[in-house]
Amino acid sequence: MGLKPATNPDVEAAEIELSIDGKSVMAKSGVSLYDVISSTGKIIPAMCYHYTFDPFGSCGMCLVMQEGKKAPVRSCSAKATAGMIIRTEGEDLFQARKKAVEKHLSVHPLDCPVCDADGHCELQDTAFQHGVTNLANAKQKFIPEDTRSPALDFNMNRCIACAECINVCKDVLMIDALQFMKKGGFNQVVPKGDLALSCEFCGDCLAVCPVGAITNKFSKYLYKPWQMKKTTTTCNYCGDGCQMYLETKDAEVVRVTSPLSWKNKWGDRADTAKGHGGLCVRGRFGFEYIDSPARLKQPLLRKGNQLVEAPWLETMHQVVDRFSDIQRKHGSYAIAGLITARCTNEELYLFQKLMRAGFRTNHLDSSARYGHLNFVQASRHALGIGRNPNDWEDLTKAKAVLLIGSNITETNPLTAVRIKEAIRVYKAQVVVIDSATTNIAKLASHPFLIKPGTEGLVIDGIVKATLELDLIDQEGTQKFPLSFKALKEAVAHISLEQVAAETGMSVEALKATAAIFAEAPRSIILCAEGIVRRPDGYQNVLKLIDLAWITGKLGQPGCGVNTLTEEPNEQGAVDMGVAPEYLPGQSSFDDQGVRDRFAKAWDVTLPAAGSGANLTEILKRCRSGQIRALYVIGENPLATFPASMEVRAALDRLELLVVQDPFLTETARMAHAVLPACTSAEKDGTFTNLEGRVLRVREAIDPIGESLPDWHIMTALASALGCQWGYESSNDIQAEIMKLLPGYYNLGQPRKIVPTLEPYFSDGYAADVAERYRPSAPRDTRTQRPFVLLMGQILYHSGKMSTKAPGLITIAPNTGRLRMNPQDMERLAVGEGTTVRVTSDHGSVQLAVQPDQSIGPQTCFFPEHFNEPPVKDLMSVQIDSATGVPSFKQTRVTIEKV
Ligand code: SF4
Ligand code: SF4
Numbered sequence: 001m002g003l004k005p006a007t008n009p010d011v012e013a014a015e016i017e018l019s020i021d022g023k024s025v026m027a028k029s030g031v032s033l034y035d036v037i038s039s040t041g042k043i044i045p046a047m048c049y050h051y052t053f054d055p056f057g058s059c060g061m062c063l064v065m066q067e068g069k070k071a072p073v074r075s076c077s078a079k080a081t082a083g084m085i086i087r088t089e090g091e092d093l094f095q096a097r098k099k100a101v102e103k104h105l106s107v108h109p110l111d112c113p114v115c116d117a118d119g120h121c122e123l124q125d126t127a128f129q130h131g132v133t134n135l136a137n138a139k140q141k142f143i144p145e146d147t148r149s150p151a152l153d154f155n156m157n158r159c160i161a162c163a164e165c166i167n168v169c170k171d172v173l174m175i176d177a178l179q180f181m182k183k184g185g186f187n188q189v190v191p192k193g194d195l196a197l198s199c200e201f202c203g204d205c206l207a208v209c210p211v212g213a214i215t216n217k218f219s220k221y222l223y224k225p226w227q228m229k230k231t232t233t234t235c236n237y238c239g240d241g242c243q244m245y246l247e248t249k250d251a252e253v254v255r256v257t258s259p260l261s262w263k264n265k266w267g268d269r270a271d272t273a274k275g276h277g278g279l280c281v282r283g284r285f286g287f288e289y290i291d292s293p294a295r296l297k298q299p300l301l302r303k304g305n306q307l308v309e310a311p312w313l314e315t316m317h318q319v320v321d322r323f324s325d326i327q328r329k330h331g332s333y334a335i336a337g338l339i340t341a342r343c344t345n346e347e348l349y350l351f352q353k354l355m356r357a358g359f360r361t362n363h364l365d366s367s368a369r370y371g372h373l374n375f376v377q378a379s380r381h382a383l384g385i386g387r388n389p390n391d392w393e394d395l396t397k398a399k400a401v402l403l404i405g406s407n408i409t410e411t412n413p414l415t416a417v418r419i420k421e422a423i424r425v426y427k428a429q430v431v432v433i434d435s436a437t438t439n440i441a442k443l444a445s446h447p448f449l450i451k452p453g454t455e456g457l458v459i460d461g462i463v464k465a466t467l468e469l470d471l472i473d474q475e476g477t478q479k480f481p482l483s484f485k486a487l488k489e490a491v492a493h494i495s496l497e498q499v500a501a502e503t504g505m506s507v508e509a510l511k512a513t514a515a516i517f518a519e520a521p522r523s524i525i526l527c528a529e530g531i532v533r534r535p536d537g538y539q540n541v542l543k544l545i546d547l548a549w550i551t552g553k554l555g556q557p558g559c560g561v562n563t564l565t566e567e568p569n570e571q572g573a574v575d576m577g578v579a580p581e582y583l584p585g586q587s588s589f590d591d592q593g594v595r596d597r598f599a600k601a602w603d604v605t606l607p608a609a610g611s612g613a614n615l616t617e618i619l620k621r622c623r624s625g626q627i628r629a630l631y632v633i634g635e636n637p638l639a640t641f642p643a644s645m646e647v648r649a650a651l652d653r654l655e656l657l658v659v660q661d662p663f664l665t666e667t668a669r670m671a672h673a674v675l676p677a678c679t680s681a682e683k684d685g686t687f688t689n690l691e692g693r694v695l696r697v698r699e700a701i702d703p704i705g706e707s708l709p710d711w712h713i714m715t716a717l718a719s720a721l722g723c724q725w726g727y728e729s730s731n732d733i734q735a736e737i738m739k740l741l742p743g744y745y746n747l748g749q750p751r752k753i754v755p756t757l758e759p760y761f762s763d764g765y766a767a768d769v770a771e772r773y774r775p776s777a778p779r780d781t782r783t784q785r786p787f788v789l790l791m792g793q794i795l796y797h798s799g800k801m802s803t804k805a806p807g808l809i810t811i812a813p814n815t816g817r818l819r820m821n822p823q824d825m826e827r828l829a830v831g832e833g834t835t836v837r838v839t840s841d842h843g844s845v846q847l848a849v850q851p852d853q854s855i856g857p858q859t860c861f862f863p864e865h866f867n868e869p870p871v872k873d874l875m876s877v878q879i880d881s882a883t884g885v886p887s888f889k890q891t892r893v894t895i896e897k898v
């Protein structure tokens, strides 16, 4: 129906005045009359309406009287216009609405006792409110339940044909997986084509269904809504940081629900720019890892070749004695620690404090090293800011989005929904540059398929095209003439034709991208795994910053260079100082003033300036015997790195390996002591999402077995080491962080950060810009290894944690198959299921293939979540010389039919 959001950054809608129930109300012209009425606090029943998508107008509940009209008006689909005189109350309206409820109830089974929505059902509520007691013409439907989907069941006997499920899927998610179909005399919701549901399984249709027609397979017939405790918390799967409700019954996690619900259908249409409140499949259906039977419930100690259960006290004594012994004999630098960015800010803070103030070592790192640190370090180097400058609202309202090296609907699905809204509501031009035909590319105005591994060259081409087309921000570049001159000289050797030949992106496409980005008033760059997790990631982020600078997009409202964080708290890990180069607040570890401040606050002498090993250096030093004790929290390097990193050899050499984890991981199996840790559902704290928003994590259930929150275990360890830490809760740690980093807990909207161009662009830029555009040796066509093998994330999983959630494994099991472009399969004369041998410089693996249209030519893909068969061991590792970020998700291979 094309109703407008109440605010639009480009079109200032006229302010109008209308009367509602005798009161004068101001509104924007063209918005839904229902939105205007609900903004006054009046809630009219509305069973087919939701503010996140355009009205459908089918249920007949939102009736109001408009002066001058004889019959009631459906307020959801009526546009607010100046001078309207509206009445929302009265016996006539009550009776009209009651008739509508009766109509819906007459074709709805009264099977409330066995319906999961009982007590949380809009039809029940409205029937009750309208006193519906007599259904004279009730019809039974007898439609068999559709249970073909792995996550959702469709009971069309209960459906009231409100179309909310269809509309959220089509409008908000732009997936369009559902439709109405007339079957057995009734209009039924069916998956498109009446086939088994094939979609992203986000469950938003389930969330908005006002009755129990769509049900969650993983929590069906377990409990009534009122029997469960509902805890508001933050999802532990990706950096989007979605808010969710964990619904629990005692120690059991029953289901996850979202703020998006038929219950919260009353909102300001413009608010969706900040998020629509939905979840993705991981958040909604991936909760079963929390109370998995595989959880560690007791500490384990190595006795001979075996890990055996042991009491906490004995385990901690042994751990502390052995750490102390190693420290005494070999010094503090013989100890190192790794932690996952799935821990809370408070735990990450405590971890670096324990390593530095407890063990007196600066050998520490987190999973932010897998890529996010390339972005942080480049952005800090050039602009002095170590996080994204833009939030979801900026992204939604951007006029141009340049998405490069990111399969965003798979890694950060809810940030992807912001781009979808930018396309649908705010008419943004979206350029997607990737070596796969991603889902977002299918919706983008300008999708460009490139050869894998050529993202950096593509950026060279866009920068060069921007200069050639003179799309330059004169004012901004004239402020730093020497830097601008140096950039022009640095890219002088680049030929667009050459870039096009090497990348597969045509000269016209390079120029079109440059023009779209430069000419839009609000342009945002989003780069992810194809940039930050690849060789030269650091330099490639700097090149994107160059592009934003010369087009005047640095520091302009609604513009900037951003990245996506894959784990929930990668930003927090960097902010809390879990990296040898940073103290909390991203202060340099070597800055004397900052060192003094922390040394005083912690009452210790910090490890020496300049000391410290990062993730890959730690593993190297473990192999060489310099590091003898390793404390690993939630990380699993053995299952993450390829064999060529020789992680097993590194861990084998250790005198002490302590692993703290909710599960007995591959790395934990090699440990001398395993400490059972809680998941985020069993603890309080905060995560910092990719917008820089600090979000609450809340304890929903008691710790499983004898597991403990990571902060608790670290506090006990520190006390045994002689530290006088008195933390009794996560709040105590938060209070300390608040003192040291005032303003960090922004809880709510993050502070807007503005880049500072001055130091770098006036001094330093000219000296290092040539390096990043240095001509590389001509790309070897490598006919001997003609394919590029990529490993990466798929929508249904996150790291290895999601593989512990049976729901997600049901939806997306490990097929053990290599995904290939169908044309390539044809050339190799292999069909679906045919076994091939994939060979890289590091060995061969045999596995079956499966066609995938989204995979580019001469590329193949295997999901990084699974190590069976061991495809990861085919990868080589390259370390970014500037940041120490290891890149190991891409390699060249040959593929032969076996
Ligand atoms: S689960 Fe999500 S993608 Fe699938 S039909 Fe429902 S709304 Fe659409
Ligand atoms: S399944 Fe639910 S949301 Fe979909 S049309 Fe039926 S009642 Fe409405």
Ligand code: SF4
Binding pocket: 235, 236, 237, 238, 239, 240, 241, 242, 278, 279, 280, 281, 282, 283, 284, 412, 413, 414, 415
């Ligand atoms: S988008 Fe990320 S944070 Fe949101 S529900 Fe999905 S996995 Fe969780």
Ligand code: FES
Binding pocket: 045, 046, 047, 048, 049, 056, 057, 058, 059, 060, 061, 062, 074, 075, 076, 077
């Ligand atoms: S809410 Fe308006 S017709 Fe259903």
